[in-house]
Structure formats: C-alpha cells, structure tokens
Amino acid sequence: MSLEPLDRAGRGVLRAWSCAAVASLLLLTPPALASELRGVVIGIDKYPKLGERNQLFGAVNDAKDIAKAMKEAGANDVRLLTDGEATKAAIEGTWRDLVAISRPGDTLVFSYAGHGSQEPEPPGRNGEADGLNENFLLGGFAPTAPDNLERIVDDEMFEWLKLADDKGVRVVFIADSCHSGTMYRSAAAPTVRFRNVTIPEITDDSLKLPPPAFANARPEDFKDVTFVAATEESRVVPEIRIQGQERGALSYSFARAIEGGADRDKDGRITQEELVSFLVPSVHQLVESQQTPQVLPVRAGREAIIESAKSIPVQQAAPDADSLPVAVIDGTSDVPSKVPGVKTVADISQSEIFW
Numbered sequence: 385m386s387l388e389p390l391d392r393a394g395r396g397v398l399r400a401w402s403c404a405a406v407a408s409l410l411l412l413t414p415p416a417l418a419s420e421l422r423g424v425v426i427g428i429d430k431y432p433k434l435g436e437r438n439q440l441f442g443a444v445n446d447a448k449d450i451a452k453a454m455k456e457a458g459a460n461d462v463r464l465l466t467d468g469e470a471t472k473a474a475i476e477g478t479w480r481d482l483v484a485i486s487r488p489g490d491t492l493v494f495s496y497a498g499h500g501s502q503e504p505e506p507p508g509r510n511g512e513a514d515g516l517n518e519n520f521l522l523g524g525f526a527p528t529a530p531d532n533l534e535r536i537v538d539d540e541m542f543e544w545l546k547l548a549d550d551k552g553v554r555v556v557f558i559a560d561s562c563h564s565g566t567m568y569r570s571a572a573a574p575t576v577r578f579r580n581v582t583i584p585e586i587t588d589d590s591l592k593l594p595p596p597a598f599a600n601a602r603p604e605d606f607k608d609v610t611f612v613a614a615t616e617e618s619r620v621v622p623e624i625r626i627q628g629q630e631r632g633a634l635s636y637s638f639a640r641a642i643e644g645g646a647d648r649d650k651d652g653r654i655t656q657e658e659l660v661s662f663l664v665p666s667v668h669q670l671v672e673s674q675q676t677p678q679v680l681p682v683r684a685g686r687e688a689i690i691e692s693a694k695s696i697p698v699q700q701a702a703p704d705a706d707s708l709p710v711a712v713i714d715g716t717s718d719v720p721s722k723v724p725g726v727k728t729v730a731d732i733s734q735s736e737i738f739w
Contacts, residue, residue, distance in 0.1 A: 419691050422461040422486060423493030424478045425451045430467045431499065433526040438499065442630030444625040446497035446639075447547055449631075453639035454493065457690075461485075463631050467523050470498075472534050475522075479544050490554030491690055494545075495633050496520055499560030503537070506593065521560060521583070529588035541592040542601035545609050554689055555609040556659075560632040561621060566727055603680040610656055610689050612638070612663065613678040624671060637666035642690060653688035 404634040427447025429440040444466045451464040463478045482492055502516040517537050524534040541557075548555050593599075603611045614621040623630045640646075646654045646662035660679050667677050 416601040421459040428498035441498035446635030495558040633670040654690040
C-alpha cells in the first residue's frame with residue numbers, strides 16, 4: 385500500500401480523530417490527588433492531681449485557636465482533645481487513625497499545649513546526654529500507679545512520628561510546653577503560670593517504652609518531620625495575655641501562621657523557611673524577645689510542609705497592656721506606669737513585680 389499525502393479532507397479527519405483520542409485519554413487519566421491537611425490538637429489546663437499551683441489557663445485556648453485556624457486553612461480532619469478528653473489512649477488512637485487514612489504527601493499536625501517535665505532515663509537506654517527523658521504530662525497524671533501512665537515520653541513520641549514518616553506523610557510537630565527544646569510550662573509564681581512541672585519520683589511505673597533504638601532518635605533522623613518547640617530545653621515557657629486571653633506565644637503565632645501569615649509569597653503553600661521566618665519574630669514580639677522557638681531540623685529546601693487552601697490576611701497582636709502589673713512599695717513613683725506594657729496596682733498580691 386502506498387502512502388500518499390493527505391488532502392484537506394483527510395487532514396481534517398485525522399485532526400478530529402486525534403482530538404477525540406486525546407480527550408478520551410484525559411477522561412481516563414485520574415486527576416492528581418491534592419495533598420490533605422489533618423491534625424490532632426491537644427490543650428490541657430486542668431491537672432486535678434497536681435494541686436492548684438499547677439493549673440494552667442491558656443492551653444485550651446491555644447488548642448481551640450489552632451484547630452479553628454487549621455479548619456479555616458482548609459484542613460480535612462482536625463481532632464481537638466482538651467483536658468479530660470486528652471487521655472493517653474485517646475491521643476495515641478487518634479494519631480494512629482490519622483496516619484492510617486493519610487496518603488504520601490499529606491501533612492499531619494501534632495500540636496500539644498500543656499505541662500512538660502523531665503524524668504530519669506531508664507538504665508541501659510543511654511539516649512540522653514543529661515540522663516533525662518522529656519515528657520508531656522496529661523490531665524490525669526500523678527506520679528503513682530496507675531495514673532503515671534498518663535504521660536507521653538519523648539521515646540514514645542518519636543515512635544509515633546516514625547509511623548507517619550515511614551509512610552511518606554509530612555509532619556509538623558508543635559510543642560508549646562517547657563523542656564520542649566528536645567520536647568517543656570511551670571507554676572512557680574502565684575500570678576505567672578509556666579508550662580513546666582517538677583514531678584516527684586515516679587513509683588511503680590508500668591509504662592512500657594518502645595525499643596531502645598528510639599532512645600537515640602533525633603529530629604534529623606526523620607525524612608519529613610519538622611519539630612517546632614516553644615523555646616530552648618533549659619528555659620521555661622510562660623503564659624501571656626493576648627487579646628484578653630491567657631495564651632502561649634508559640635501556639636498563638638502558629639495559628640496566625642497557618643491562617644496565612646507565614647505564606648509570604650501568597651501561593652497557598654507554607655515552606656519551612658516561611659514558617660521559621662514568621663514564627664521567630666512573632667514570638668519575639670509577643671514576649672519581648674524572652675523566648676525563641678526552636679525549629680529542627682533546619683532544611684535548606686523550600687518544599688511546602690503545609691499546603692493551605694487559602695491565605696487569610698493576618699494582623700499581629702501584642703500582649704495586653706495590663707499583662708504585667710507592678711506594685712510600688714516603700715514610697716511613690718510614676719516611673720513604672722510610663723513603661724509600655726506595664727501598669728501599677730495598689731494590691732501587692734495582684735502584682736508580678738515590685739518597684
């Protein structure tokens with residue numbers, strides 16, 4: 385059979401057939417699946433077994449704010465656990481459920497606001513230079529059995545994170561507590577609440593830690609987990625007053641970040657670089673440079689760690705002007721009242737600083 389050049393009619397038939405074939409292929413080719421954002425968001429104020437001094441006021445506010453911001457950013461599934469709902473079983477079960485339904489390329493947020501502490505590392509694990517494991521204390525925690533099971537030790541947290549990392553799911557881990565630098569809120573003064581508790585010796589401990597390999601896990605061991613801690617391991621994390629509420633500076637800033645504040649180029653995606661460049665100055669502003677978030681590992685790449693559905697204009701907030709009450713004793717002075725962010729009070733019991 386000889387091949388002759390197609391006449392105009394033949395070329396028209398071929399063009400029509402080609403277009404139809406391409407259209408058919410497009411219909412048969414499934415669209416690329418967009419990555420999805422999910423998260424478990426935890427906030428604990430009430431610690432009924434740790435005494436009045438160790439109750440918090442802003443952790444539940446933090447959790448509700450982050451959950452709301454995630455939903456507004458287009459998150460597909462946000463599980464909010466606060467106070468008594470945030471049991472060890474509920475948190476672990478929720479996390480495993482979210483990992484199971486997530487696909488490679490999706491992003492999971494694990495956010496914790498509440499008390500952190502430290503405990504001696506069990507003999508033979510040798511994963512901590514100072515011999516102390518970091519932990520999150522849940523609302524039902526007490527040092528004695530069986531309530532001492534209501535804590536999450538860093539080795540356990542690493543095991544949970546590895547479930548997502550091995551599956552190719554991106555993770556953003558937010559620890560708004562004390563000792564969070566490697567994971568750290570305290571209540572030392574009557575009018576200032578910190579997110580740290582020094583716990584007595586844990587007795588009759590029945591907590592079963594994961595295999596010893598997790599004692600040596602480090603943030604850089606994970607392919608796509610971004611750790612964001614409220615501050616360095618050695619510093620305490622205060623609750624501050626923002627827009628009439630007790631809050632943690634990191635949680636407040638993270639909520640503003642995922643609303644769109646960190647999306648510097650407004651492309652609907654937040655990279656680690658964008659997150660760091662937003663969080664650090666935001667937290668500094670809120671606490672007058674007394675707290676620096678720790679982000680690990682710091683990656684040079686600019687791949688998105690959170691893909692938001694929309695960018696919302698964000699207005700930064702400063703702590704309330706009355707957040708630092710000062711009492712003048714042994715005389716009179718108007719100097720404190722002239723300092724920004726300070727007001728004088730007559731009742732010493734209501735003050736945080738004496739002049």
